[in-house]
Amino acid sequence: MNWITNYVRPTINSLFSRREVPENLWTKCPECGTMLFHRELKDNQNVCTSCDHHMAITPRERFAALFDGGIFTEVKVPKPVADPLHFRDQKKYPDRLKAAQKATGEHEAMLVAEGEIGRTPVVCAAQDFAFMGGSMSMYVGNAIIAAAEVALAKKRPLVLFSAAGGARMQEGILGLMQMPRTTVAVEMLREAKLPYIVVLTHPTTGGVTASYAMLGDVQIAEPNALIGFAGARVIEQTIREKLPEGFQRAEYLLDHGMLDRVTHRKEMRDELVTVLRMLMQLPPAVRGDLPAPAPEPVPEKKPEPPAAKPEATEKKAAPK
Amino acid sequence: MNYLEFEKPLAEIEGKAEELRAMARANKQMDVEKEAAALDAKAATMLRDLYKNLSPWQKCLVARHPDRPHCKDYIDALFTEYTPLAGDRNFADDHAVMGGLARFNDKPVMVIGHEKGNDTKTRIERNFGMARPEGYRKAVRLMDMAHRFGLPVVTLVDTPGAYPGKGAEERGQSEAIARSTQKCLEIGVPLVSIVIGEGGSGGAVAFATANRIAMLEHSVYSVISPEGCASILWKDAEKMREAAEALRLTAQDLQKLGVIDRIVTEPLGGAQRDRKQSIAAVGKVIETMLAELSGMKPDALIKDRRKKFIDMGSKGLAA
Ligand SMILES: [Zn+2]
Numbered sequence: 001m002n003w004i005t006n007y008v009r010p011t012i013n014s015l016f017s018r019r020e021v022p023e024n025l026w027t028k029c030p031e032c033g034t035m036l037f038h039r040e041l042k043d044n045q046n047v048c049t050s051c052d053h054h055m056a057i058t059p060r061e062r063f064a065a066l067f068d069g070g071i072f073t074e075v076k077v078p079k080p081v082a083d084p085l086h087f088r089d090q091k092k093y094p095d096r097l098k099a100a101q102k103a104t105g106e107h108e109a110m111l112v113a114e115g116e117i118g119r120t121p122v123v124c125a126a127q128d129f130a131f132m133g134g135s136m137s138m139y140v141g142n143a144i145i146a147a148a149e150v151a152l153a154k155k156r157p158l159v160l161f162s163a164a165g166g167a168r169m170q171e172g173i174l175g176l177m178q179m180p181r182t183t184v185a186v187e188m189l190r191e192a193k194l195p196y197i198v199v200l201t202h203p204t205t206g207g208v209t210a211s212y213a214m215l216g217d218v219q220i221a222e223p224n225a226l227i228g229f230a231g232a233r234v235i236e237q238t239i240r241e242k243l244p245e246g247f248q249r250a251e252y253l254l255d256h257g258m259l260d261r262v263t264h265r266k267e268m269r270d271e272l273v274t275v276l277r278m279l280m281q282l283p284p285a286v287r288g289d290l291p292a293p294a295p296e297p298v299p300e301k302k303p304e305p306p307a308a309k310p311e312a313t314e315k316k317a318a319p320k
Numbered sequence: 321m322n323y324l325e326f327e328k329p330l331a332e333i334e335g336k337a338e339e340l341r342a343m344a345r346a347n348k349q350m351d352v353e354k355e356a357a358a359l360d361a362k363a364a365t366m367l368r369d370l371y372k373n374l375s376p377w378q379k380c381l382v383a384r385h386p387d388r389p390h391c392k393d394y395i396d397a398l399f400t401e402y403t404p405l406a407g408d409r410n411f412a413d414d415h416a417v418m419g420g421l422a423r424f425n426d427k428p429v430m431v432i433g434h435e436k437g438n439d440t441k442t443r444i445e446r447n448f449g450m451a452r453p454e455g456y457r458k459a460v461r462l463m464d465m466a467h468r469f470g471l472p473v474v475t476l477v478d479t480p481g482a483y484p485g486k487g488a489e490e491r492g493q494s495e496a497i498a499r500s501t502q503k504c505l506e507i508g509v510p511l512v513s514i515v516i517g518e519g520g521s522g523g524a525v526a527f528a529t530a531n532r533i534a535m536l537e538h539s540v541y542s543v544i545s546p547e548g549c550a551s552i553l554w555k556d557a558e559k560m561r562e563a564a565e566a567l568r569l570t571a572q573d574l575q576k577l578g579v580i581d582r583i584v585t586e587p588l589g590g591a592q593r594d595r596k597q598s599i600a601a602v603g604k605v606i607e608t609m610l611a612e613l614s615g616m617k618p619d620a621l622i623k624d625r626r627k628k629f630i631d632m633g634s635k636g637l638a639a
Contacts, residue, residue, distance in 0.1 A: 080633065080634070081633070081634065081635065081636035081638075083636075084577070084633060084636035084637060085566070085567075085568045085577075085636075085637070086637070087566050087567075088566060089553035089554055089562070089563070089566060090553065090554060138633050145630065167521075167543045167544075168543075169543055169544055169549055169552065169553060169567070171543075172542065172543055172566075172567045172568050172569065173541060173542060173543060173567075173568065173569065173573075173574055173577060173579050174577060174579070174632070174633040174636075175543045176521060176522075176525060176542070176543035177525075177579060177629065177632050177633055179498075179501055179522060179525045180501055180504070180505065180525060180529040180629040180632075181629045181630060181632060181633075183498070183501050183502050183505055183529070183629075184505060184626045184629050184630055186502070187502065187505055187506065187626065206522075207521065207522050207525075207543070209494035209495075209498075210482075210493070210494040210495075210497035210498050210501075210522040210525075210526075211497075211498050211501060211522075212498075213494075213498075214492075214494050214495040214498040214499075215498050215499075215502060228489050228493075228494065229482060229484075229488075229489060229493040229494040229497070229522070230482070230484035230485075230488075230489065230493070231484075234484045235484045235485060235486060235489065238483075238484045238485060239485055239486055241486075243486060247486070247489070248489060256490045256491070256492070257492075258492050258495060
C-alpha cells in the first residue's frame with residue numbers, strides 16, 4: 001500500500017467516472033475503440049468512421065436521415081389495453097414501461113412515419129431496441145397494422161426496420177400473438193400488391209424474426225447485424241459445440257440464402273429508392289439529397305360563389 | 321404410472337393399496353380389500369384436491385407428463401386411413417412433425433402435429449417434439465395441398481418450442497416458422513387447432529394460427545418457458561413457479577384473454593390417467609369446431625381467421 005493508491009487513485013477515478021466529459025461529446029466505438037466526435041458520428045448515421053461498425057440509431061434519427069429533407073409525418077398508433085396481464089416480475093410491468101419511456105423519450109418500441117424518400121412516397125416503421133429490447137408488444141403489433149393500413153389507403157410501399165429480442169414477455173401470450181397479428185398486416189400488403197421491404201438491423205431475434213421480419217418481398221440487412229431465432233448460448237448448450245465465427249450475422253445469413261442483400265447504412269437510402277421505384281413501376285430516381293417535399297397546395301378559401309353559377313351562364317351563352 | 325413431484329403423497333397411498341393387494345394375491349388367507357378400499361378412497365379425495373387447484377407451474381408439469389397421449393395417439397385413435405406424407409421436398413423429413421391425409425368421421429382431412437415420442441428411442445427419433453425448419457416446411461406443403469383439394473386442416477400442438485440447433489438456424493428456422501404462420505392465414509379451408517400438451521412459443525404459433533383453437537384443460541401455451549422467463553426476468557431459473565404464474569399460460573387464462581375458444585375437460589388427474597377418455601373428448605371438440613366452420617366459403621374462412629387475430633387481445637383480461 002502506498003500513498004498513490006490511497007490518495008491519488010480515488011481522485012483520478014472520480015475524475016473519470018464523472019462521465020460528463022466523454023458522454024455527450026465523444027462516443028467510443030465498441031468495435032475498434034476509436035473515440036468519435038458526436039457531430040461526426042451523427043453525420044455518419046452512427047456508423048464508426050474508422051471501422052464501419054454500425055451502432056444503434058434511434059428510429060427518429062434514422063427517419064431524419066432517410067426522408068427527404070428529414071421531413072416526415074408520424075402515423076398515429078392506436079393504444080392497446082395497458083398491462084393486459086397485470087404482469088410483475090421483480091418490477092411491475094408499468095414501471096418498466098415508464099422507465100423505458102423516460103430513457104428513450106418515446107412512447108413505445110416502434111415508430112411509424114410517412115413521407116418521401118427520393119421523391120418516392122413511402123410508409124416506414126422502425127423498431128427501437130433501446131425500448132425494452134425492441135420487444136414485440138401489442139402496441140408494436142398495432143403500429144405494424146397501422147403502418148400497413150396507411151400504406152394500403154395511400155397505395156404506398158412499406159419499409160420496416162427491425163430490431164428486437166423477440167416478443168415482450170410481460171405481455172405473455174398476447175406478446176406471442178403479435179406473430180400472427182403482424183403476419184395479417186403483411187398479408188394485407190401482399191394482396192394489395194404493395195412492396196414490403198424489411199431492413200434487419202442489429203439485433204433481430206426470436207419471434208420477430210419468426211414473423212414480419214422474415215416475410216419481406218426484399219430482405220436487406222445492415223452489416224454484421226445479429227439475426228436469428230434462438231440465442232447462440234442456448235444453441236451452444238443444446239448441441240454442445242462451439243458455433244462458428246460470424247454465426248447468425250448478416251453476412252452468414254446472406255451466404256446461407258436467407259437474405260437478399262447486406263447493405264451499408266449510408267447506402268441504404270439510395271438502395272431502397274432504387275428497389276422501391278422499380279417495384280412500384282416508377283421512373284428512375286433523381287439522385288442525391290433532396291429538399292423536403294413541397295407542402296401540398298392548400299386550396300385557397302374562395303369567397304362564396306355568386307348565386308348564379310358561372311358554368312350555367314357559360315352554357316346558356318354557348319348556343320348563341 | 322409416472323408420478324409428478326407434487327403427486328408424491330398420492331403415489332405413496334396408491335402404492336400402499338397396490339402393495340396390500342399384491343400381498344393378498346400371494347396369500348389367499350389375507351383379506352385386505354376393506355383396508356385397500358379405504359386407501360383408494362383416500363387417494364381419490366387427494367387426487368381431486370390436487371387437481372382442483374393446480375398452480376400454473378404444476379399445469380406445466382402435467383402438460384409435459386410423459387404418459388399423456390401424444391399426437392400419434394390421437395391420430396391413431398380418432399382418424400382412419402391415416403396416410404403419412406413425408407418431407408419438405410427441399411432438405412429432409414422432420415420426424416418431430418407428423419402429418420398426412422386421413423379421414424375424420426369418414427370425411428377426408430389433412431392432419432398435422434408435433435410428436436414428442438413415448439420412450440427413449442422414439443423421443444430421440446422425434447427430437448422431443450422440437451421441429452426443425454423442415455418440419456414447418458412440410459406443414460406448409462401439406463396445408464397448401466389441403467387448400468388446393470378443399471380439405472379441412474386439423475393441427476395438434478405439443479412442442480417445447482423450435483429446435484435451437486446450428487443447422488436449424490442456418491436453414492432458416494425463423495423464416496420457416498414465419499411462412500408456416502403465413503400459410504395458416506392464407507388457406508381457404510377450415511383450420512382448427514388443439515393444444516394437447518405444450519404450446520411452446522413460435523413453434524406452436526406456426527400451427528395454431530387457426531379459425532378455432534382449443535386447449536386441453538391442463539395444457540399450457542406460452543411466449544416462453546417459465547424456466548426461460550425466470551432466468552431472464554428474475555435472473556434465476558429456479559423462479560419458474562413465479563414466472564409460470566405471471567405469464568398466464570394456462571388454458572383458463574388464455575380463454576379469459578380471448579386467445580382460445582374452448583377448453584377440453586380432462587379426466588380427473590389429467591389426460592395421462594385416462595387416455596381413452598381424453599382422446600374421445602378431443603375427438604368431440606374437433607367435430608364441434610369443424611361443424612362450426614362447415615359451409616363457410618374459402619374467402620369467409622380466410623377473413624374469419626384474419627379478423628380473429630387482428631382483434632385478439634383488444635380487451636385484455638376482460639375479454
Ligand atoms: Zn469503429
